[in-house]
Amino acid sequence: MRVFITGASGWIGSAAVDELLAHGYDVTGLARSDTSASALEAKGATVLRGDLDDLDSLRRGSQDADAVIHLANKHDWANPAESNRAERAAVETIASTLVGSNRPFLLASGVAGLAQGRPSTEQDPSPFSGPEAPRGGTENLALDYLDRGVKSISLRFAPTVHGIGDHGFISLIVAAAREKGVSGFVGDGTSGWAAVHRTDAATMIRLGLEKAPAGSLLHAVGETSVATKDIAEAIGRGLRLPVESIDPADAVTHFGFIGGFFALDLSSTSTITQHLFDWTPTGPTLLDDITAGAYFEV
The missing domain is CATH 3.90.25.10 (UDP-galactose 4-epimerase, domain 1)
Incomplete structure (x- = not known):
């Protein structure tokens, strides 16, 4: 299976690349720098140059893959509106490219803010929708593509x-x-x-790719x-x-x-x-x- 990963040289993404390569997947990673590209190539992954704002690269990587795992985020804490804008544009680009294919689209989300006064669970829907919401409301945006032939799966990471x-x-x-x-x-x-430990998160990503039904809300939580x-x-x-x-x-x-x-x-x-x-x-x-x-x- 050919898997396209954004954020492939990041903290979680690099561990996910290692996990998928170790299990025989053909991995293409998005890389915005020479350093990131060299690291991916050294592991045996294919490199697609681009970044989160390069929507043509996101479209091309998604078109050529059997599955997409979207882990990149600008994490611009000084300008969260810009992070949310870029995240929403990226998810819209990837999801629209996958329409009608029933190919898996796994995207990063989080457990923060899902519940008050108790631990959140996978049964808690995300309350965040729309461009102004955290992460641009992209979990719900991706799930909106389920009835358009996209196998959307949310990866909710611990803080x-x-x-x-x-x-x-x-x-x-x-x-x-x-x-x-x-x-x-x-x-x-x-x-x-x-x-959650980074290696456990990477394992959960692979298992989500292999086993999760469309529309799954998965929690990468160890404690x-x-x-x-x-x-x-x-x-x-x-x-x-x-x-x-x-x-x-x-x-x-x-x-x-x-x-x-x-x-x-x-x-x-x-x-x-x-x-x-x-x-x-x-x-x-x-x-x-x-x-x-x-x-x-x-």
């Missing part, structure tokens, strides 16, 4: 997909601890984040809820810094934009996904990775 080399949300919290000289958590620290206070304490031990509560009103000042997320409960389950695939996450836990020093090399 932290962790491991050695991760430069995501946890690395930003670690950076704030270094800068402020204190490892902070927001309020009483009982809010919890779902988490339902890791208390934010426990995260802060592990960081404090690793950096030998005191651990303190940060007033919710000061969260963004202390942590930067990530403080708004660190204050939220972003817990989620993956029971349905695990049952569907007979999938059991086996990677290290988030606290294991923090304790092992995955986030402390400068």
Whole structure:
């Protein structure tokens, strides 16, 4: 099977490329730089040069593939409207290219904001629709193509997909601890984040490609809820810094934009996904990775 992957050299995408190549797939990865292209070629993947704004490349990659996995995102936190615009345009381009083919279209989404006061599940529909919504409302946009002959499948990732080399949300919290000289958590620290190890996420992507029915909402979640206070304490031990509560009103000042997320409960389950695939996450836990020093090399 020929699989076209956007974000193929990114944190999750590079692990997905490794997983698919190891299982005999013919992988084409979108690459916007010489460095990314060389890394993909060294693995044995085919390279298609372009980026998220190069809609012709997205169209060409989708036309030539038996399945598309869309993992790229601009992640422009200073200009989220631009990220949402680019994401929506990319998903519209890929989905419209696949109309009438019944080929799989797996796209990245998230578990954040799906439920309040409890862990979210795969049965929770996304409340985000339209161009102004987070990620441009692209999960619901892709699902709108189901009745047009596109096998859309949502890959909902935990807020932290962790491991050695991760430069995501946890690395930003670690950076704030270094800068402020204190490892902070927001309020009483009982809010919890779902988490998944990068290798487990890659396995789930492959299994979703192989087994998921059209319209599936899959959760890449290995741990339902890791208390934010426990995260802060592990960081404090690793950096030998005191651990303190940060007033919710000061969260963004202390942590930067990530403080708004660190204050939220972003817990989620993956029971349905695990049952569907007979999938059991086996990677290290988030606290294991923090304790092992995955986030402390400068």
